[in-house]
Structures are given as structure tokens and as C-alpha cells.
Amino acid sequence: MFLLQQPAVRDAQVLTRLPESFRRHDPDNAWAHANRGGATIDSFLEGPVWADGQLWVTDIPYGRIFRVSMQGDWELVAEYDGEPNGMKRLASGDFLITDYRNGLVRLDAKSGTVTPFLERRNSERFRGVNDLTFDSQGNLYFTDQGQTGLHDPTGRVYRLTPDGKLDVLLDNAPSPNGVVLSPDEKVLFVAMTRGNSVWRVPLQADGSVSKVGQFFTSYGPSGPDGLAMRSDGHLLVANPGLGYVWVLNHRAEPVEVIRSPDGTSLTNLCFGGTEGATLLMTESTTGTILCADMSVGGAPVHGGRLA
Numbered sequence: 001m002f003l004l005q006q007p008a009v010r011d012a013q014v015l016t017r018l019p020e021s022f023r024r025h026d027p028d029n030a031w032a033h034a035n036r037g038g039a040t041i042d043s044f045l046e047g048p049v050w051a052d053g054q055l056w057v058t059d060i061p062y063g064r065i066f067r068v069s070m071q072g073d074w075e076l077v078a079e080y081d082g083e084p085n086g087m088k089r090l091a092s093g094d095f096l097i098t099d100y101r102n103g104l105v106r107l108d109a110k111s112g113t114v115t116p117f118l119e120r121r122n123s124e125r126f127r128g129v130n131d132l133t134f135d136s137q138g139n140l141y142f143t144d145q146g147q148t149g150l151h152d153p154t155g156r157v158y159r160l161t162p163d164g165k166l167d168v169l170l171d172n173a174p175s176p177n178g179v180v181l182s183p184d185e186k187v188l189f190v191a192m193t194r195g196n197s198v199w200r201v202p203l204q205a206d207g208s209v210s211k212v213g214q215f216f217t218s219y220g221p222s223g224p225d226g227l228a229m230r231s232d233g234h235l236l237v238a239n240p241g242l243g244y245v246w247v248l249n250h251r252a253e254p255v256e257v258i259r260s261p262d263g264t265s266l267t268n269l270c271f272g273g274t275e276g277a278t279l280l281m282t283e284s285t286t287g288t289i290l291c292a293d294m295s296v297g298g299a300p301v302h303g304g305r306l307a
Contacts, residue, residue: 005253005255007247007253007254007255007256007257008255008256008257009256009257009259010256010257010258010259010292011258011259011260011261012245012258012259012260012261012279012281012290012291012292013261013290013291013292014261014262014288014289014290014291015070015072015280015289015290015291016068016072016074016288016289017286017287017288017289018042018043018045018066018074018287018288019074022043022064022066022074022076023042023043023287024042024043024061024062025040025042026040026061026062027040029041029061029062031044031060031061031083031100032044032061034147041061041285042287043059043061043062043284043287044059044060044061044284044285045057045058045059045066045267045282045283045284045287045288045289046058046059046060046084046085046086046226046267046268046282046284047084047085047086047087047097047098047131047268047282048087048226048268048269048270048272048280048281048282048289049087049088049089049095049270050270050271050272050273050276050280050301051089051095053070053274054067054068054069054070055067055068055069055070055270055272055280055289056068056077056087056095057087057282057289058084058085058086058087058097059084060083060084060085060100061083062079063079063080063081063082063083063084064076064078064079064084065077065078065079065084065087065095065097065107065112068289070273077107077109077112078107078112078113078114079112080114081101082099082100082101082102082105082114083099083100083101083102084097084098084099084100084105085097085098085099085100085129085130085131086098086129086130086131086132086142086178086268087107087132088132088133088134088301088303088304089301089303089304090106090303090304090305090306091303091304091305093109093110094106094107094108094109095107095109096117096132096140096304096306097114098129098130098131098132098142098143099129100128100129100130101128102116102119103116103117103118103119103120103125103126103129104116104117104118104119104129104132104142105117117306118160118166121158121166126144126146127144127145127146127147127148127155127156128144128145128146128147129142129143129144129145130142130143130144130145130176130177130178131143131177131178131179131191131226131268132179133179133180133181133301134301134302134303134304135181135185135302136185136300136302137162138161138162138302138304138305138306139159139160139161139162140159140160140161140304140306141157141158141159141169141179141181141188142157142158142160142179143155143156143157143158143173143176143177143178143179143190144156144157144158144176145175145176145177145193148173148174148175148176148194149174149175149193149194149195150174150194150195152174153172153173153174153195154171154172154173155170155171155173155174155175155176156168156170156171156173156176157169157170157173157176157179157188157190157201159207160306162305162306167207169188169201169209170190170199170201170209170212173190173192173195173199174192174194174195175192175193175194175195175223176190176191176192176193177190177191177192177193177224177225177226178190178191178224178225178226178227178237178238178268179191179227180227180228180229180235181229182229182233183229183231183233183299183300185203186202186203187200187201187202187203188201188203188209189201189215189227189229189235190227191223191224191225191226191227191237192223192224193222193223193224193225194223195223196217196218196219196220196223196224197214197215197216197217197218197223197224198214198215198216198218198224198227198235198237198252199212199213199214199215200212200213200214200215215235215252216235216237216246216248216252218237218239218241218242218246219242220239220241220242221241222239222240222241222265223239223241224237224238224239224246225238225239225240225266225267225268226238226267226268226269226282227269228269228270228271228279228298229298229299230247230271230294230296230297230298230299231296231297231298231299231300232296233250233299234247234248234249234250234255234296235247235248235252236248236269236279238266238267238268238269238281239266240264240265240266240267240284241264242264242266243259243260243263243264243265243266243283244257244258244259244260244266245257245258245259245266245269245279245281245292258279258281258292260281260283260290261290262283262286262288262290263283263284263285263286263288264285265283265284265285265286266281266282266283266284266290267282267283267284268281268282269281269282270298270301271294271297271298271301275297276297276298277293277294277295277296277297277298278291278292278293278294279291279292279293279294
């Protein structure tokens with residue numbers, strides 16, 4: 001009988017925590033009422049991006065963008081009327097953000113100004129965009145999660161080309177969340193949080209998708225969230241219901257599990273550090289940034305070239 005090898009298990013380290021001066025205590029926060037069972041929360045960190053030698057993160061319920069040094073210094077870059085989630089760097093130096101309330105928005109990193117980029121599709125508002133990634137040709141892939149789930153599997157995955165063409169790749173997704181490409185850009189991986197799985201989406205030469213399958217199945221109260229790709233093709237999956245990062249090989253076998261030592265809502269992750277081999281993770285309910293040294297660094301992350 002063939003037995004799978006047990007994955008190596010280790011704990012991440014706490015890099016830094018959101019300073020008390022930045023923690024809010026608003027019992028009437030609308031996002032918290034809808035998404036955190038009405039609990040009063042002081043922050044909910046997401047969307048980590050490594051840029052200019054620092055980590056940039058979003059704070060969904062309070063519409064904030066922070067810049068964090070590896071020494072633990074926090075700087076508020078922007079605060080606006082929105083609910084920012086995923087974030088990626090543009091080639092211009094600005095950032096593109098998936099904002100649950102406002103669609104796609106653009107952050108001027110120098111001034112901290114946030115402006116609309118894509119609020120609607122054919123005059124219809126998005127359900128609630130969540131995460132995004134670019135390929136080497138400048139195509140943008142992003143998820144529109146809203147409140148979808150197994151009860152309403154109608155979440156969407158979009159592709160926006162540099163010339164503005166917007167295609168729906170999937171429209172039957174139960175809570176599409178994190179999204180990342182394989183190193184050869186032939187496969188798109190999409191986390192389905194309420195489906196407790198990661199889908200494998202082959203990208204055809206004509207731009208269509210075909211033979212979409214379920215690549216990985218998790219368990220627990222909340223499924224896969226943010227995704228990252230190692231340069232060797234291993235897929236990293238943040239699983240907030242468990243406080244884990246799954247490190248999966250090409251057969252979706254867990255070869256390593258990285259656990260959160262502080263809280264269980266490990267929502268998202270990216271590679272950073274001086275050698276690009278430090279895994280940086282957001283633990284959202286405690287406002288904590290976690291880190292772990294990896295033996296293999298991250299796959300290249302492409303900047304968008306959207307107008």
C-alpha cells in the first residue's frame with residue numbers, strides 16, 4: 001500500500017504587529033458586521049506586496065494602506081472611503097487594488113491618493129472584487145467574490161487585457177479569492193474559500209479556459225484564501241480557518257505546513273526580503289505580520305502595464 005509522506009511542520013515567526021496607535025475600535029463598522037459576525041475588530045490586514053524593500057499591506061474595514069519595514073516600522077500611506085483587499089504593483093510604481101466596495105482602484109504611492117480605475121462592467125457593479133495577479137504580457141486576472149459560496153456558486157474570475165478588453169473566465173465559482181499563475185503562465189490557480197479548495201484553470205492559446213478541475217481540497221471552517229507561487233512551481237496556500245500555509249508540490253501533495261503562532265486567520269502571503277526567499281504573511285485578526293525563511297524563493301511577480 002502506498003502511503004503519502006507526512007509534510008514537514010514548523011511555526012512561522014512574528015515579524016511585527018500593528019502598533020496600538022493604528023488600531024481602531026469601531027463597533028459599527030459595516031464590513032465587520034457583514035464579514036466578521038458583528039465582532040468589533042481593530043484591523044484586518046490583507047493584500048501583502050513586497051516593493052521598494054518594504055512590505056505593503058491593506059486594512060480592509062478601515063480603508064487603509066500601510067508600508068512596513070523589516071525592522072517593524074509602520075507608516076500609513078493612505079486612508080480613504082473604501083474596503084481594500086488584494087494589491088499589486090504597477091510598472092509605473094503605483095498600486096492596483098481590488099476594493100470590495102469600489103471595484104478596482106489605483107493608489108499613487110507617492111501622494112497616497114486613491115482614484116477609481118474600473119468600477120463597473122457594462123454599467124453593472126461587481127459583487128465584491130477580492131484579489132488579483134498580472135502575467136508577463138500585462139494581462140490582469142482578478143476575482144469577484146462578493147458573498148458567494150456553496151449556497152450561491154456564482155462568483156466570477158475576470159481577465160482584463162492591457163488594451164481594456166474584459167473577459168469572464170469563470171462565472172460559477174463558490175467564493176473565488178486568491179489567484180496566482182504557474183511559472184509558465186499556462187495555468188491559473190484560484191482559491192475557492194467557501195468551497196474549501198483550489199481550482200486549476202488551464203489557459204488555452206486563444207485565451208479561453210478548458211477542463212477546469214479541483215487541484216487541492218482543504219478542510220475546516222474557512223478554506224483557502226491568498227496564494228503564492230514558488231519559483232520551482234510549488235503552490236503556497238494561505239488557509240485562514242486553520243492558521244496554516246500549505247506548501248504543495250505539482251501533485252497537490254503537502255510537502256510542508258507553516259503554522260501561525262499568533263491567531264488562526266492567516267489570510268495572505270507573498271515573498272520578499274533581500275534575497276526574495278522570505279515568506280511574509282498576514283494574520284488578520286491579530287494585526288500581525290508573520291515571516292518564515294524558505295529554501296526556494298518566489299516566482300517572478302510581474303507589474304501591470306495598464307493605462
